[in-house]
Amino acid sequence: MNATTQMNDAILQVDHLSMKFGGLVAIGDLSFTARRGEITALIGPNGAGKTTVFNCITGFYKPSEGMITLNRADGSTYLLERLPNHEIPARAKVARTFQNIRLFSGMTLLENLLVAQHNKLMKASGYTVLGLFGFSGYRKASAESMELARHWLEKADLVDRADDPAGDLPYGAQRRLEIARAMCTGPELLCLDEPAAGLNPKESAALNDLLMDIKHNTGTSILLIEHDMSVVMQISDHVVVLEYGRKISDGNPQSVRTDPRVIAAYLGVDDEEVETVLTEVGDEDVIEQLDIGPDAAHGPGTSSSYLAGPVTDTVGHSDGERVTVSKGASKAAQVDARANSPRKPSERATAKPTGKSSTAKPRGGRK
Template identity: 90%
Template sequence: MSDVSSIQKANPGMNDAILQVEHLSMKFGGLVAIGDLSFQARRGEITALIGPNGAGKTTVFNCITGFYKPSEGMLTLNRRDGSSYLLERLPNHEIPARAKVARTFQNIRLFSGMTLLENLLVAQHNKLMKASGYTILGLFGFSGYRKASAESIDLARHWLEKADLVDRADDPAGDLPYGAQRRLEIARAMCTGPELLCLDEPAAGLNPKESMALNALLMDIKDNTGTSILLIEHDMAVVMQISDHVVVLEYGRKISDGSPQAVRTDPRVIAAYLGVEDEDVETVLTEVGDEDVIEQLDTGPDSAHGPGTSSSYLAGPVTDTVGHSEGERVTVSKGASKAEQVDARSSAAASKAASPAAAKQPSAAKSSAAKPATKAPVKPKTPGASNRRGGRK
């Protein structure tokens, strides 16, 4: 791009954050997928981004890697050499090329008809293009290109060995078993020489053994290449074992941020998502004092939603009517946002004054704006109210 200076910010001195996400918002029409998200990923660390399904994790990834242009906010990537890039201003393909951000995909995207080796060579495209004099020198077999070509094969071999795939280097990528495809995708991303590696659910669909191998590979990348890793993961064993820093999203908002231990004990996270069995959710929420859950316990759990492993599965379309203090009836989905409930209970206890003030408001939307305790899909009384509600999610 021509205006390099506008994209490259002045070096803000010693910066240990490789990626700074500030006030990131992503709106699709009326739907707010991410609302005002800020966090940092530190250099040389593994940062995990977790949250229930639909929390907006992949959207964050798509914003970082340029597949989406964020509606608002700033994404700053600080490279090791001191240059900084504003990712939201870079075109899609320049983010890996110049800002050195590589990514993998939730649904694996390999070049299935090409061999493993070719997959890794495609990843070194920009380097090889330069070496081949944008094809022209390479076409006539200049030695510079031949050397670069041999080096690229060596790099590919290195990563194939790391990913334990070197025996299958000449097989088509589509022929690999699922776990190996995941490893190959990581190896391919590493062949671009990234400083930040974004992995979208790398352990999804892996058996425990493959999961262990993946952990080892990620730790190896972190320790030996200095590449920082940003990770979306549902497998808490992976997250807790390898990540240095965890950011928890729910409904496009950050609900917790800190070390794995801190996040693990955060009641909002527990309520929202983390490592809690269905039966435990009720205990936790009862402890926290969720009236809705206590009320629901009397009628028994909703078996229609099948066996869930985390509390997020409880967030079904179970609707009920909840009587508000002012006698207004609002239809809500129970337990849509556990974290907000937790917030609400604590804030309600702290500031009783806010509630009566809100109760005087005539519309449901306004009352909910003042009081974050009411939850998910509210059946609105006015069309305007629905937009406002949507805007908050």
């Protein structure tokens, strides 16, 4: 906001964004910038607040604090937190898709894309009055909107099914249709909420192509939430990592990939790997904490079955286990804390957990 160059460069600027639901802080003091013409990825573990950020940007939530600035290509600037919900796509040109697909399932694919061009067609139809009497201006605009719809149906490889109901499409095609529908609003910023969720590798690759095509041919900037790292690492130019509503890393995919805080917090690591990471950074307390954690005799461990031990043991243990996890919940914070406190090399050597990995269980396995 301070310099004009920066203003043109950044399409979306999130400053000190906080969102609180009662006592729960879903997002705490989040600031990041999405640059024009780039694909910015927002990643983080489940419940990190990614979708909440999206809902704040697209006006479905009013943020508790903070400022969300959108700079359009024509130089106009919108404060998204002040715009009503429906004006964000209409005026600020921000389009979005949803994590659980929200298509108009009883309408055909073509109709879905025509509904997306509502505001343009509304003007062309003279707010219904002229259209009702069949003025030629509306017919022309209507033909143009059909062409745009056909264009995006071709891009999404769905033109053969244009006259089928959207609810009849397979899952992957519904994802592509939702993106095509969002693009039909003519957005400058496209927000995609887990576009690759539930897609097979082939569909995922097709999605990557579609997104790269959008980036190169329309000049639309993309902000996406994604769990599929193949998508994130391949196509994004900039990655923002959230954990528990706070930003823990921000940079290009390579730097984020190697950031120990991110590794610890997110990138599909098991507890044993976290332990390795922590050991590398020199963390004793956490390793001890991991030690007190559930062991093979009680937890699902080796047998992977809760029926392996007495029920009381399992139940009793699951309580303690939850406490342990919530204490050390933010792994990135642990990494931080350890990295900040200086350690002697000798201590680090003693802390090396040889053979400990057998007792610590992978988190993913328990979920």
